[in-house]
Amino acid sequence: MSILQNAIQAMECGIEDYGMGTDSRLKSAIRNVHAGVLLLFKQKLSQLSPQDSDEALLKQKVMPEIAGSTIVWRGKGEKTVDVQSIRERFASLDVSVDWQAFDAINRIRNEIEHYYTTANNKAIQEAIAKSFAIASEFLTTQLQVDPKSQFSQHTWDVFIDVKDVYQKEKANCVQSQTNIDTESDYVRENADAMSCDACGSDLIFVDGHGGAQCRSCSKRWDRDNLIVSIVNEASWYENHMSVKDGGDPITTDCPECCKSAFIVEEMICAVCGETQQDQCNRCGTAIPIEELDGSGFCGYCSHMMSKDD
Numbered sequence: 369m370s371i372l373q374n375a376i377q378a379m380e381c382g383i384e385d386y387g388m389g390t391d392s393r394l395k396s397a398i399r400n401v402h403a404g405v406l407l408l409f410k411q412k413l414s415q416l417s418p419q420d421s422d423e424a425l426l427k428q429k430v431m432p433e434i435a436g437s438t439i440v441w442r443g444k445g446e447k448t449v450d451v452q453s454i455r456e457r458f459a460s461l462d463v464s465v466d467w468q469a470f471d472a473i474n475r476i477r478n479e480i481e482h483y484y485t486t487a488n489n490k491a492i493q494e495a496i497a498k499s500f501a502i503a504s505e506f507l508t509t510q511l512q513v514d515p516k517s518q519f520s521q522h523t524w525d526v527f528i529d530v531k532d533v534y535q536k537e538k539a540n541c542v543q544s545q546t547n548i549d550t551e552s553d554y555v556r557e558n559a560d561a562m563s564c565d566a567c568g569s570d571l572i573f574v575d576g577h578g579g580a581q582c583r584s585c586s587k588r589w590d591r592d593n594l595i596v597s598i599v600n601e602a603s604w605y606e607n608h609m610s611v612k613d614g615g616d617p618i619t620t621d622c623p624e625c626c627k628s629a630f631i632v633e634e635m636i637c638a639v640c641g642e643t644q645q646d647q648c649n650r651c652g653t654a655i656p657i658e659e660l661d662g663s664g665f666c667g668y669c670s671h672m673m674s675k676d677d
């Protein structure tokens with residue numbers, strides 16, 4: 369069986385599991401659908417591998433070999449690429465995938481492995497809807513096959529239903545983001561980055577008081593916690609990369625309310641609205657992020673002035 373056929377079969381099995389609806393079959397549904405999407409990616413790497421390279425792009429290990437007067441790269445061993453390598457190879461080969469959606473599926477899959485309860489049904493639908501969206505797009509644009517021709521009519525119908533339900537819920541949640549009670553544009557613009565840390569779903573509904581509830585598992589956030597969660601989820605990766613390269617984080621703890629919701633670019637706390645000036649009143653240079661303390665002076669000047677006193 370080809371990799372493509374395996375991929376389709378895994379997704380068909382996933383939808384059959386989903387239809388059974390028991391806890392164990394629902395877990396299996398996510399595993400199967402997720403595996404199917406990964407196999408589609410592998411099909412592409414197999415297609416792109418040069419002839420006589422032993423499917424180099426598909427193998428985790430690739431070794432150079434001398435062939436006559438040139439060097440060829442050949443795949444070695446049985447181990448096929450992991451997700452991280454697929455990502456890197458696709459990036460360098462210009463194969464586009466909605467990785468954000470893929471990460472969401474992964475997140476839900478992990479949460480469900482560990483903490484599944486039937487209350488999370490919407491998170492399962494979300495994972496299936498996102499897998500379907502990625503698979504349809506990938507089949508069409510990267511593998512040049514019509515997705516509808518690949519799946520059975522039943523599976524196709526279930527996919528469409530689940531996608532419609534999810535999209536309707538999602539539209540309501542996006543609409544509700546206008547209720548977020550903050551003065552930070554960064555938080556408003558990145559509200560969609562947030563997902564539930566209890567079940568992985570991104571169906572977060574913001575109520576009229578600025579608090580929120582997960583539409584999948586019912587977890588609640590009050591106004592402050594919602595804002596802090598959005599800031600954390602939106603900025604952790606950039607913070608991590610920036611600090612790794614010796615730069616400044618883009619968000620930090622607020623000197624006023626101590627919540628980790630101070631947006632450096634805006635010089636405002638998304639929770640309490642406290643603003644800070646970014647230039648030192650004494651020497652006029654930019655105050656380093658870690659020295660922002662509400663005084664309006666850089667650490668050096670604060671130190672010098674305390675000595676003067």
Ligand SMILES: [Zn+2]
Nearest residue numbers: 564567582585
């Ligand atoms: Zn949840």
Ligand SMILES: [Zn+2]
Nearest residue numbers: 622625637640
């Ligand atoms: Zn604050």
Ligand SMILES: [Zn+2]
Nearest residue numbers: 648651666669
């Ligand atoms: Zn200064």
